Amino acid sequence: MAKTKKKPSTYLYPVPVVMVTCGIEKPNIITLAWVGTVSSDPPMVGIAVRKERHSHRLIEESGEFVVNIPGEELLEATDHCGQVSGRDTDKFAATGLTPEPASEVKAPLIAECHVNMECKVREKLELGAHDLFLGEVVAVHVDEEYVDDSGRRVDYGKVKPFVLTFAEYRGLSEPLAKYGFSVKR
Numbered sequence: 001m002a003k004t005k006k007k008p009s010t011y012l013y014p015v016p017v018v019m020v021t022c023g024i025e026k027p028n029i030i031t032l033a034w035v036g037t038v039s040s041d042p043p044m045v046g047i048a049v050r051k052e053r054h055s056h057r058l059i060e061e062s063g064e065f066v067v068n069i070p071g072e073e074l075l076e077a078t079d080h081c082g083q084v085s086g087r088d089t090d091k092f093a094a095t096g097l098t099p100e101p102a103s104e105v106k107a108p109l110i111a112e113c114h115v116n117m118e119c120k121v122r123e124k125l126e127l128g129a130h131d132l133f134l135g136e137v138v139a140v141h142v143d144e145e146y147v148d149d150s151g152r153r154v155d156y157g158k159v160k161p162f163v164l165t166f167a168e169y170r171g172l173s174e175p176l177a178k179y180g181f182s183v184k185r
């Protein structure tokens with residue numbers, strides 16, 4: 001099949017959709033999709049936030065944030081937190097989401113998200129439109145019912161996270177195979 005050449009741009013999709021909480025006195029929620037795991041030891045995640053975002057200032061000032069993974073039941077709240085600004089909206093009040101105290105950082109967890117990762121900013125890379133905050137994961141919380149039978153892994157089939165494909169949210173399909181199946185690991 002012939003390929004069509006496009007001008008350089010960000011075509012890396014799907015990407016996970018998360019709600020990041022940040023700020024201390026008036027905590028805020030920002031929806032982000034340009035996020036990823038960047039190191040396992042120490043465990044680190046990267047979040048790309050445009051400089052002009054209200055949340056950018058809150059993260060820069062506090063040096064902390066929490067990555068909260070929403071399930072499909074929180075799709076509308078998640079989209080909403082990516083459409084309005086914490087400059088003029090209390091997004092917890094607007095969405096009905098519940099702030100819950102974290103253990104290692106001052107920003108709250110979102111109680112309704114089944115997985116929460118508390119992070120401390122270790123570095124900020126200025127890349128252009130976005131700054132990449134690299135956060136060390138200093139605590140993780142998982143709702144007990146969402147840990148699988150072995151007690152070691154999160155049952156993401158139950159969490160039902162969703163992804164963004166350019167301008168559309170999509171759910172995850174059924175599992176395709178086990179990790180390492182091609183080498184019978």
Ligand SMILES: Cc1cc2nc3c(=O)[nH]c(=O)nc-3n(C[C@H](O)[C@H](O)[C@H](O)COP(=O)(O)O)c2cc1C
Pocket residue numbers: 017028029030031032033034035048049050053054055056078079081082083084085086087164
């Ligand atoms: C699905 C989705 C993904 C988004 N991903 C990002 C992102 O990765 N980085 C970013 O800076 N803004 C992203 N945004 C936009 C912000 O969430 C949006 O501008 C938000 O209103 C900023 O909130 P704040 O002003 O309270 O910080 C995304 C929005 C949506 C709906």
